[in-house]
Amino acid sequence: MNFWIIQGLNGLAFGSLLFILASGFSLIFGLMRIVNLSHGAYFMLGAYVGLSAIEAGVNFWIAILIGGGAICILGAVIERFILRRLTGQPLAQVLVTLGIAFIIADTCVWIWTGDPRPVPMPSALTGAFRISHLAFPIYRLFVIGVAFALAAALWFLLERSRLGAMIRAGVDDLPMARAMGIRTSLLFSVVFCLGSALAGAGGVLAGPILSVYPGLDTDMLPLALVVVILGGVGSLLGAFVGSLIIGFIYSYGQALFPDLAYVILFLPMVLVLTLRPTGLFGRQAI
Amino acid sequence: MRAPASNILLWLIALAALLALPWVVTSEYYVNIASQIVIAAILALSLNLLIGFGGMISLGHAVYLGVAAYLSIYLTAHAGFGHLAGALIAIGATTMLAMLFGYLALRASGLGFLMITLALGQILWGVAYRWASLTGGDNGLGGLKRPHPFGLNLMDPTIFYYFVLFFLGIALWCIARFIQSGLGQSLQGTRDQPRRMRALGYNVWLIQWLSFVCAGFWGAVAGLLYAYYHQFVSPQTLHLTTSAETLLMVIAGGTGTLLGPVVGAALVIILKNVVSAYITRWLILLGVIFVAIVLFMPEGLVPGIMRGVRALRRRLRGDKMTDAPSIAKERAP
Numbered sequence: 001m002n003f004w005i006i007q008g009l010n011g012l013a014f015g016s017l018l019f020i021l022a023s024g025f026s027l028i029f030g031l032m033r034i035v036n037l038s039h040g041a042y043f044m045l046g047a048y049v050g051l052s053a054i055e056a057g058v059n060f061w062i063a064i065l066i067g068g069g070a071i072c073i074l075g076a077v078i079e080r081f082i083l084r085r086l087t088g089q090p091l092a093q094v095l096v097t098l099g100i101a102f103i104i105a106d107t108c109v110w111i112w113t114g115d116p117r118p119v120p121m122p123s124a125l126t127g128a129f130r131i132s133h134l135a136f137p138i139y140r141l142f143v144i145g146v147a148f149a150l151a152a153a154l155w156f157l158l159e160r161s162r163l164g165a166m167i168r169a170g171v172d173d174l175p176m177a178r179a180m181g182i183r184t185s186l187l188f189s190v191v192f193c194l195g196s197a198l199a200g201a202g203g204v205l206a207g208p209i210l211s212v213y214p215g216l217d218t219d220m221l222p223l224a225l226v227v228v229i230l231g232g233v234g235s236l237l238g239a240f241v242g243s244l245i246i247g248f249i250y251s252y253g254q255a256l257f258p259d260l261a262y263v264i265l266f267l268p269m270v271l272v273l274t275l276r277p278t279g280l281f282g283r284q285a286i
Numbered sequence: 287m288r289a290p291a292s293n294i295l296l297w298l299i300a301l302a303a304l305l306a307l308p309w310v311v312t313s314e315y316y317v318n319i320a321s322q323i324v325i326a327a328i329l330a331l332s333l334n335l336l337i338g339f340g341g342m343i344s345l346g347h348a349v350y351l352g353v354a355a356y357l358s359i360y361l362t363a364h365a366g367f368g369h370l371a372g373a374l375i376a377i378g379a380t381t382m383l384a385m386l387f388g389y390l391a392l393r394a395s396g397l398g399f400l401m402i403t404l405a406l407g408q409i410l411w412g413v414a415y416r417w418a419s420l421t422g423g424d425n426g427l428g429g430l431k432r433p434h435p436f437g438l439n440l441m442d443p444t445i446f447y448y449f450v451l452f453f454l455g456i457a458l459w460c461i462a463r464f465i466q467s468g469l470g471q472s473l474q475g476t477r478d479q480p481r482r483m484r485a486l487g488y489n490v491w492l493i494q495w496l497s498f499v500c501a502g503f504w505g506a507v508a509g510l511l512y513a514y515y516h517q518f519v520s521p522q523t524l525h526l527t528t529s530a531e532t533l534l535m536v537i538a539g540g541t542g543t544l545l546g547p548v549v550g551a552a553l554v555i556i557l558k559n560v561v562s563a564y565i566t567r568w569l570i571l572l573g574v575i576f577v578a579i580v581l582f583m584p585e586g587l588v589p590g591i592m593r594g595v596r597a598l599r600r601r602l603r604g605d606k607m608t609d610a611p612s613i614a615k616e617r618a619p
Contacts, residue, residue: 035397037404085581090397091343092580095537098345098530099576106569218526222408225401259419262412269405270390277393 002134007255008248013140013209015247016147020202021220022227023154023239024195030171030234031191033090034083037097039199040221041104046071046200047212048112051119060122068201075196079189101217109214119207139208146205150198151240158236167191171234223250226265230272232282241280300545304451308444317443323555324450325511328457330535330547332504337533338542339465340497341477342391343400345529346407349387350505352524354380355513356414356427363429370433376513377506384502388495395480407529414521426520430513440514450511454548457504462544464500473497527569531558534572537579 025039050067054060078100086092125142128135158164169177170187178184203212210216227246231238245268253261272279308317329351336342354376362372391402414421421427432440440446464470475483476490484490513519522528531554539550561568583590 029397033397035401082577082581089584091400092584094343094397094400095533096577096580099573099580102527102530102569102573102576104573106567106573110567110570218408219412222405222412225405226409229398229402229405259417260413262409262416265409265412266406269402273390273393273402 003255005134006136007251009136009140009144010255011248011251012244013143013247014251015244016144017202017206017209018220018223018227018247019147019240019243020150020198020205022224022231022243023150023236024198025224026228026231026234026236026239027167027191028195029228031167031174032083032188034097034192035090035094036192036195037094037221038078038101038104039195039224040217040219041101041108042071042075042196042199043203043206043220044108044212044217045074045104046203047119047207047216048108048117048203049200050204051112051117051207051212054120060120064201064204067204068197071200071203072193072197076189076193079192083192084185084188101221105214105217112212114214116211116213118211119204121208143205143209147243151236154236163187163190223265226269228279230268230279232279235279235281235283238279238281308447314443317447319555319559321443321447321450321515323552324447324454325508325515326532326535326555327548327551328450328454328511329505329508329532330539330551331457331461332501332508333532334536334541334543334547335461335464335473335497335501335504337536338546339470339477340473340494342395342494342498343533344391344403344501345400345526345533346387346391346403346405347501347505347532348524348526348528349407349410350380350384350502351509351512351528351532352414352519352521353383353410354506354509355516355519355523356421358510358513359427359430359517359519360420363431364427369435373433373510376510377503380506380509381499381503384499384505385495388498388502392491392494392498404526404529407524408526411521411524411526414524421521424521426518428518430517432514432517446515450515453507453511457507458544458548461504465544469493469496527572530572530576534575534579538575 021039021043025036028034028036028039046067049070050063053063053066058066082096082100083093086096121139125139127138129138129141130136156164158167166177166182166187169180169182170184174184203216223246227239227242230245231240231242246265249264249268250261253264257264307320311317311320329347332350333344333347336344336347357376357379358372361367361375362369367375387403387406390406391399394402415423417423432446434440435449438445438449440449465474472483472488472493475488476493480490483493512523535550535554536547537550538553539546539548557571558568561571579590583593
């Protein structure tokens, strides 16, 4: 029983990290029709930047802001100067983001070497939370809390704000949104920066749990893809539910069948693609 | 449809050059690189079936290379199968995997297809990396001896080169036949006008799926030869970077042409070997090439460089009259 609860919480924590990554990816894909294959690299680079900030003596919370901010700026530059030049050429955009992902990944090996680096935990959140004989790391509970708060904030942004209404209009019918006077190019920049910042900050947040290592990018990117395939394109709820499903499957899978944890990821993909190609909460096929 | 005489001449020259290669470059090192190019060319040809003729951009084509290589090494070196049985089972099983993956990936099209192929490929990479008891994990799987078909000593680099060249010849011939066949023609129809093809009563899904399986089959052949060449396979073979390198071969040589992927394979393999001799940052270069191709030469590296050379030559001659319209025409997507 304890095993199921602890692994369930672990799954929830991993799913939370996935949600922080995948929500931005899904928003960018839903609105801009860009499959941002650099998203995993943003996550890793954010974690490295945060790590360097912490090693330079910066507080963990500021390091999250620095990691997120650095990737936000990087995303803004890439969106403005590269992706915008390729508007209307989705495949060219994918290839560019793939190239950028390689450049970032190799640059990270260059700067931070190939060894895995643990990111130190903030001292306020070390230790374990105990109920009777169950103990669970406080930091993971904190990550779960952050993801739920983020989900609520994004929901509020998308469903209750003017900006969110514009984004939803853009996701549903871009030419019509443009015709109604929405500045879609500005909208694109905002969403791309938001997604990038989430990936960067998520990387720092994930550091104490996953640690940072070369290959973190290509470990996380396919999981984000699977989440979006599972949950549906451009759907916040889909990204949320998809992340939790993958988080649980991955966590239980690794504990029960360590060799096969990756094979099990096939199952939800096979089921969803066979039975519901739009994803669980998507309205359009991917 | 008959090829013009100049084309046939070009083919004969290319064939003669390929056959004479081991006499021209006598160093074993270069003959081995030539073998690598030929194997990569078979893989790139198979991917070009999807990209160039089917309009389906796959970022998971390393799957067929890697799975066939893993299977053939596992079966012959670790499970006690004979060479022929191991090879046939490896290719057959990999083709069946292509049937499954094709079914899954073709639930979507365009970007969705690309995402699904990438995700499936990386999941398989994870399997090869983590399932250490079967795949050897990060250390990879080795122990394969090259076979001796018909008394040929494949350990000899020159003989091995002719061996893989023979398969490249068969692959080229089959793929050329495929493109001209009714199925290949309708595949190009689904690339250009999927809706119209559907309206004309073609089963677009079936055409794309059969082509996907065909590409998987030739990918598996490349994987088998890859296993014979390296006598070793590691998760890196299945990794996204391998798929991306193969994709680069196809777009570098120019998609949708028969020989483009062969030229692209030669370019990428030579570049990779030359660069690796001087610096260790191959991945950065790969990324830069991707970005540069997309931004500056969207029609492919070889046609793009040809265009640049032509434009430069015209400028040197001071002849600007014919310049503008031809570039405008070639730049159109």
